[in-house]
Amino acid sequence: MAILEVENVSIGYNTKKGYLKAVERVSFTLDEGGSLGFVGESGCGKTTIGMALMGLLPPNGSVREGRILFEGKNTLRMSDEEIRKIRWREMAMIFQAAMNALNPVQRVGNQIAEAILVHDLSIGKEEAMGQVEALFELVGIPRDRLRDYPHQYSGGMKQRAVIAMALACHPKLIIADEPTTALDVIVQDQILGEIKDLQKEFDLSIIFISHDISIVADMCNDIGVMYAGQLVEFGPREQVFESPAHPYTKALLSSFPTVTGKKSDLIPIPGETPNLVVPPTGCRFCDRCSEPGPSCKTETPAWVEIGPGHKTLCCRC
Amino acid sequence: MHKRNESVLEIRDVSKIYKTKGAFFGSSGKDVTALNRISLDIFKGEIFGLVGESGSGKTTAGRLIVGLEDVNSGEILLDGSEIVGLRGRAQKKFRRKVQMIFQDPYQSLNPQRSIYDTVSEPLKIHRIGDASTRKDLVRETLQSVGLSPPDDFLFKYPHRLSGGQRQRVAIARAMILNPEFVISDEPTSMLDASISAQIFNILLEMRNRLGVTQMFITHSLAAARYLCDRVAVIYRGNLMEVGPAEEVIRNPKHPYTQALLDAVPKFGHDRDAKRYGSLLIKDRDVDKDAGCVFFPRCAVAHEDRCGRKQPGLAQLGDGHFVACFLLEAMHEA
Amino acid sequence: MTESDSSNRMTAKEKYPWITSFLEGWSIFRQNLLGKIGLVLLIIFALMAICSYIPPWISPMYNPMTGVDPEITSCTPPSLRHWLGTDFMGRDILSQLLAGARIAFMVGISAAVMSIVLGVSIGMTAGYMGKFVDTLLMRLADMIMVMPTLLVVLLLSAVFGQLNIWTIVLIIALFRWPGVSRIIRGQTLSLKQRPFIEAAKVAGASHFRIIFMHIMPNVLPLAFLFMTFRVTSAIITEAALAFLGFGDPGTVSWGMMLQWVWKTGHMFQAPYWLLPPGICISLITLSFYMLGRAMDEVLDPRLRKEDQTD
Missing domain, CATH: 3.40.50.300 (P-loop containing nucleotide triphosphate hydrolases)
Incomplete structure (x- = not known):
C-alpha cells in the first residue's frame, strides 16, 4: 500500500527577481516500508519537495498545484493544526545542518525528551527520559552523553542525536535531507548503516535526498533524478544506474569519480543550471545535453516508459 | 608520464x-x-x-x-x-x-x-x-x-x-x-x-x-x-x-586506508560486505600519545606492539610506503 | 559559454557596476519611510544653510551676528520686516536661524568625518596588527570612551577660556572615535580571517595593499553608516556646550541662540525666539538619525544576500 502519493505538485517561491518555479509537476508514490531517493544538484528542487511534504515551506514559498496524499489524506488541504499533528508523529525529517537543529543552550537529552512530551501528552518526564535513553542506544550514542550540551558532541554524534529526535515519536515516514553531507566518509558510512538498520527494524518508509548519487544508490530501492525543478527519471535503483535513460542521468553518472572499477575520464556537464524564474521552453536540459534532438528545444518532453516502473522525461527516448 | x-x-x-588557549586563568591549554x-x-x-x-x-x-x-x-x-x-x-x-x-x-x-x-x-x-x-x-x-x-x-x-x-x-x-x-x-x-x-x-x-x-x-x-x-x-x-x-x-595496505575505502558508498551493491573490515566497531580505550595513531580504531592491530610505539613509513614496493607494524613484520618475514 | 546571451557589447551598467549597486541601494532606501522623511528634512536644512548668505546680502541689518535693526532695541515678535522677530538687541532671528543651520552642518559633518577617519584608521590598525598594538589602542579607546565628553570640554574651556568653534569640533572628534574604532576593529578581525585576504597574501600582496585594497573597501560602508550617527551626536554636543555658555562667542549657532534666550531672561516671554532653534536642533538630529537607520537597512548584508531556494 502506498503511504505517500504525490501528484503533479508544483512549488514556487516569491523572490525579488520574480516567481521562482522551484518544482514543476512532480509525481511519485512511496510504498509502505519502501525507500525512495531523490538525487540532483543544488537548486534542482529536491529540498523544496522535502520541505513541502513536511509542510515546512518558508513564508515566501507555496504549493501552486497538485496533491500530496499521506495515507490517503491530502496534507495540502489540512489546517495548520492537523498538519502539526501528523508532523513528527507520522512523518519526521532529518535535517541537513545537524548543528543548527539542536538548541545550543539545552542538554541534548532534555531536548529530545521535550520533543516527546510535546507530542505525547500521556507520559511523564521520567518516562520520556527513559525513551530517550532507549533512542540513544538505538542510534549509538553512549548513555553518559545524555546530559551533555550540543557543543560537546562531535559532528557525527550531533547527526545521531538529530536522527534520534526524528525517531522520537515513532513516525512511519522519515525524510532525510542530506543527513551526512558535512561528515567524514567513515562517520557517514556508520550513520548510513544505522539509518538502514533502523529502517529494517521499524519498517520505516524513507525518502532520502542527496546530491551524491552513490549514497542514494546505496540507500534506496527507487531513485528519482531531478533536474531544474523537474523529475527527469524515475525507477528502480538497478535500472536507473545500470541502464540510465535520460541524458542528464547519464551525464551525472559519468561526472562522478569512483574508487572501484576501471578508471575512466570524467565527462563534466557543460554550462550551468537554467534560471527557474524564466525556465527554458521545451526540455530544460537541452542546452547542456550531449545528444539534443532537433525538436528538444521547442517540444515539451513527455514521460516515456522504459521498463517496469522505470520512466523518463525525454523527447529522444 | x-x-x-x-x-x-x-x-x-x-x-x-x-x-x-587554556581557561581564563593560567595557560593550561592542551x-x-x-x-x-x-x-x-x-x-x-x-x-x-x-x-x-x-x-x-x-x-x-x-x-x-x-x-x-x-x-x-x-x-x-x-x-x-x-x-x-x-x-x-x-x-x-x-x-x-x-x-x-x-x-x-x-x-x-x-x-x-x-x-x-x-x-x-x-x-x-x-x-x-x-x-x-x-x-x-x-x-x-x-x-x-x-x-x-x-x-x-x-x-x-x-x-x-x-x-x-x-x-x-x-x-x-x-x-x-x-x-x-x-x-x-x-x-x-x-x-x-x-x-x-x-x-x-x-x-x-x-x-x-x-x-x-x-x-x-x-x-x-x-x-x-x-x-x-x-x-x-x-x-x-x-x-x-x-x-x-x-x-x-x-x-591499500594500511588498515586506515582500507577503512576509508570500505566506507566509500558504492553504487548499489551489498553494503554489508566490507572488503577489509579493518575498522573497530567500538574504539579501544588507550593511553594517549603512545603507539600508532590509528591503534584505537584498528581491528587488526597487535595489542602489544601497536599500542606502544609509533610505526614509521617503510617501503613496501616500488614507491609504495606504509606506516604499519603488521606490514613491516610481513615484509621482514 | 554561459550567460553570453547578454552579448558582447557592454552597457554602461556592466562597465560601472557601482551604478547598479547604487541603484539597488537606492531602491531599498526608497521603500523606507523613515529614510525618506530624514532625507527631505535634511534637504530643507541644507537649503536653509545655503540661504543663510542671502539676508546679510539684502541688508547689513540682517547680519546674524552684528546686524542690528536701528529702529528696534528690544525683543519683538514676528513682523513683515523680521519674519521670525528679533532678539533682545534687534538682530533678525530668521537670519540667525539660517546661519545656525550652516554652523550645524559644519560642526556635525566635520566632527563626524574627523572622528570616523580617526576611528577607522585606529580600528583597522588595531585589528590588523593585533597583539600588543591592538591591546594598547583598545585600552586607550576604553579610557576615552568612559570619559564624559561634555565634562571634559567644560573643564578645558574653563582652563583655556572661550573656545574657538574649530577647537570644539576637534575636541568632539577626539572624543568620539572609540566607538567607531571598536566596530571597525571587529570587522577587520573577521575580514582578516577570510580566505580572500589569504589569497591576496599568497599572491604576494603587501600589508599596505591588503589594508587599503582589500580590507578598507569592506569596512567603509559600515564607517559611512556610523558617520550619520556621529553627526547627530556632534551637533547635540556643540549645542549643549553653547547653551551652557562655553560655545564660540563669534559664531551664531542654534545652541548660542538658546543661550541668549536664556541669559536675557526671555525663556518664557518670547516663544518665537525660543522655539525655532529648539525645534531645529531636534529635527536635524532626528533627520540624520533616520537617514542612518535607512542606510543601515541598505547596507545590511542579510538583505542584500541573493535569494536562496535550495
Missing part, C-alpha cells in the same frame, strides 16, 4: 603544533599536533594527492607550504632551497612560484572587487606588464579556465557568478603568474558533481598543457584517484600510506 625523482618540493620532518614529523617529496609535473578526513592536518600542510603559517620544526625546500621563514624580496620571489586555490569560492574572492581586479592583482603586485598587456593576459587566462568570452566576466562582481564560475576565477588568479607549483585545497567540496568534474579537468589540463606541479588536498579517495599520480593518506597528522594513486586505492 612525468619524469621520476626530480623533486620540486621536499618536505623534511615537518611538525606543526597548535597551542590552544597542545594539538596538526602535523607530526611529515616527510614528502613532490616530483616535477605530477599531481600529488593528500587525502584525509577533517582534522587530519591536510589543510595545515598546504598552508605551511604556501607560508600562510609557520612550521614548528623541520624544513620545506622548493627547488632545493629553504622556503620556511622567507621575508622581503626572497618571499616575494617565492610567491611568484607557488600559488594556492582555496576551498570556498564564495569566500576566497573579495566581494568588493571585480573579476578583472581580482585576476590582475598578482600582476600588479609583481609589476608585470602595463595596463593593456595585463588586460590581454587576464583575458587569455580567463579563457583558459573556460570563462569565455572573457569580456563578459571582466567587470562583473563575484556575487553575479555561480560557484563553479567563481572557482574558475580563483584558478585564473592562481595561474596568471605562471607558477611552478599550485596547491588546491578541496577546490570542489562546495560544488556540485558536474561542476566539480569541470574543475578537475581544468586542473588536469593545467598539468598536461603547462606542466604545473600540483598538490591536491581532498577528503575524497575517488577524486584523488581520478586526478592524482601519487597520493598520501594522512590521519591525525601522521602519514599512513604513500604511493602511486591507483596502487594505493586498488591495493
Whole structure:
C-alpha cells in the first residue's frame, strides 16, 4: 500500500527577481516500508519537495498545484493544526545542518525528551527520559552523553542525536535531507548503516535526498533524478544506474569519480543550471545535453516508459 | 608520464603544533599536533594527492607550504632551497612560484572587487606588464579556465557568478603568474558533481598543457584517484600510506586506508560486505600519545606492539610506503 | 559559454557596476519611510544653510551676528520686516536661524568625518596588527570612551577660556572615535580571517595593499553608516556646550541662540525666539538619525544576500 502519493505538485517561491518555479509537476508514490531517493544538484528542487511534504515551506514559498496524499489524506488541504499533528508523529525529517537543529543552550537529552512530551501528552518526564535513553542506544550514542550540551558532541554524534529526535515519536515516514553531507566518509558510512538498520527494524518508509548519487544508490530501492525543478527519471535503483535513460542521468553518472572499477575520464556537464524564474521552453536540459534532438528545444518532453516502473522525461527516448 | 625523482618540493620532518588557549586563568591549554614529523617529496609535473578526513592536518600542510603559517620544526625546500621563514624580496620571489586555490569560492574572492581586479592583482603586485598587456593576459587566462568570452566576466562582481564560475576565477588568479607549483585545497567540496568534474579537468589540463606541479588536498579517495599520480593518506597528522594513486586505492595496505575505502558508498551493491573490515566497531580505550595513531580504531592491530610505539613509513614496493607494524613484520618475514 | 546571451557589447551598467549597486541601494532606501522623511528634512536644512548668505546680502541689518535693526532695541515678535522677530538687541532671528543651520552642518559633518577617519584608521590598525598594538589602542579607546565628553570640554574651556568653534569640533572628534574604532576593529578581525585576504597574501600582496585594497573597501560602508550617527551626536554636543555658555562667542549657532534666550531672561516671554532653534536642533538630529537607520537597512548584508531556494 502506498503511504505517500504525490501528484503533479508544483512549488514556487516569491523572490525579488520574480516567481521562482522551484518544482514543476512532480509525481511519485512511496510504498509502505519502501525507500525512495531523490538525487540532483543544488537548486534542482529536491529540498523544496522535502520541505513541502513536511509542510515546512518558508513564508515566501507555496504549493501552486497538485496533491500530496499521506495515507490517503491530502496534507495540502489540512489546517495548520492537523498538519502539526501528523508532523513528527507520522512523518519526521532529518535535517541537513545537524548543528543548527539542536538548541545550543539545552542538554541534548532534555531536548529530545521535550520533543516527546510535546507530542505525547500521556507520559511523564521520567518516562520520556527513559525513551530517550532507549533512542540513544538505538542510534549509538553512549548513555553518559545524555546530559551533555550540543557543543560537546562531535559532528557525527550531533547527526545521531538529530536522527534520534526524528525517531522520537515513532513516525512511519522519515525524510532525510542530506543527513551526512558535512561528515567524514567513515562517520557517514556508520550513520548510513544505522539509518538502514533502523529502517529494517521499524519498517520505516524513507525518502532520502542527496546530491551524491552513490549514497542514494546505496540507500534506496527507487531513485528519482531531478533536474531544474523537474523529475527527469524515475525507477528502480538497478535500472536507473545500470541502464540510465535520460541524458542528464547519464551525464551525472559519468561526472562522478569512483574508487572501484576501471578508471575512466570524467565527462563534466557543460554550462550551468537554467534560471527557474524564466525556465527554458521545451526540455530544460537541452542546452547542456550531449545528444539534443532537433525538436528538444521547442517540444515539451513527455514521460516515456522504459521498463517496469522505470520512466523518463525525454523527447529522444 | 612525468619524469621520476626530480623533486620540486621536499618536505623534511615537518611538525606543526597548535597551542590552544587554556581557561581564563593560567595557560593550561592542551597542545594539538596538526602535523607530526611529515616527510614528502613532490616530483616535477605530477599531481600529488593528500587525502584525509577533517582534522587530519591536510589543510595545515598546504598552508605551511604556501607560508600562510609557520612550521614548528623541520624544513620545506622548493627547488632545493629553504622556503620556511622567507621575508622581503626572497618571499616575494617565492610567491611568484607557488600559488594556492582555496576551498570556498564564495569566500576566497573579495566581494568588493571585480573579476578583472581580482585576476590582475598578482600582476600588479609583481609589476608585470602595463595596463593593456595585463588586460590581454587576464583575458587569455580567463579563457583558459573556460570563462569565455572573457569580456563578459571582466567587470562583473563575484556575487553575479555561480560557484563553479567563481572557482574558475580563483584558478585564473592562481595561474596568471605562471607558477611552478599550485596547491588546491578541496577546490570542489562546495560544488556540485558536474561542476566539480569541470574543475578537475581544468586542473588536469593545467598539468598536461603547462606542466604545473600540483598538490591536491581532498577528503575524497575517488577524486584523488581520478586526478592524482601519487597520493598520501594522512590521519591525525601522521602519514599512513604513500604511493602511486591507483596502487594505493586498488591495493591499500594500511588498515586506515582500507577503512576509508570500505566506507566509500558504492553504487548499489551489498553494503554489508566490507572488503577489509579493518575498522573497530567500538574504539579501544588507550593511553594517549603512545603507539600508532590509528591503534584505537584498528581491528587488526597487535595489542602489544601497536599500542606502544609509533610505526614509521617503510617501503613496501616500488614507491609504495606504509606506516604499519603488521606490514613491516610481513615484509621482514 | 554561459550567460553570453547578454552579448558582447557592454552597457554602461556592466562597465560601472557601482551604478547598479547604487541603484539597488537606492531602491531599498526608497521603500523606507523613515529614510525618506530624514532625507527631505535634511534637504530643507541644507537649503536653509545655503540661504543663510542671502539676508546679510539684502541688508547689513540682517547680519546674524552684528546686524542690528536701528529702529528696534528690544525683543519683538514676528513682523513683515523680521519674519521670525528679533532678539533682545534687534538682530533678525530668521537670519540667525539660517546661519545656525550652516554652523550645524559644519560642526556635525566635520566632527563626524574627523572622528570616523580617526576611528577607522585606529580600528583597522588595531585589528590588523593585533597583539600588543591592538591591546594598547583598545585600552586607550576604553579610557576615552568612559570619559564624559561634555565634562571634559567644560573643564578645558574653563582652563583655556572661550573656545574657538574649530577647537570644539576637534575636541568632539577626539572624543568620539572609540566607538567607531571598536566596530571597525571587529570587522577587520573577521575580514582578516577570510580566505580572500589569504589569497591576496599568497599572491604576494603587501600589508599596505591588503589594508587599503582589500580590507578598507569592506569596512567603509559600515564607517559611512556610523558617520550619520556621529553627526547627530556632534551637533547635540556643540549645542549643549553653547547653551551652557562655553560655545564660540563669534559664531551664531542654534545652541548660542538658546543661550541668549536664556541669559536675557526671555525663556518664557518670547516663544518665537525660543522655539525655532529648539525645534531645529531636534529635527536635524532626528533627520540624520533616520537617514542612518535607512542606510543601515541598505547596507545590511542579510538583505542584500541573493535569494536562496535550495
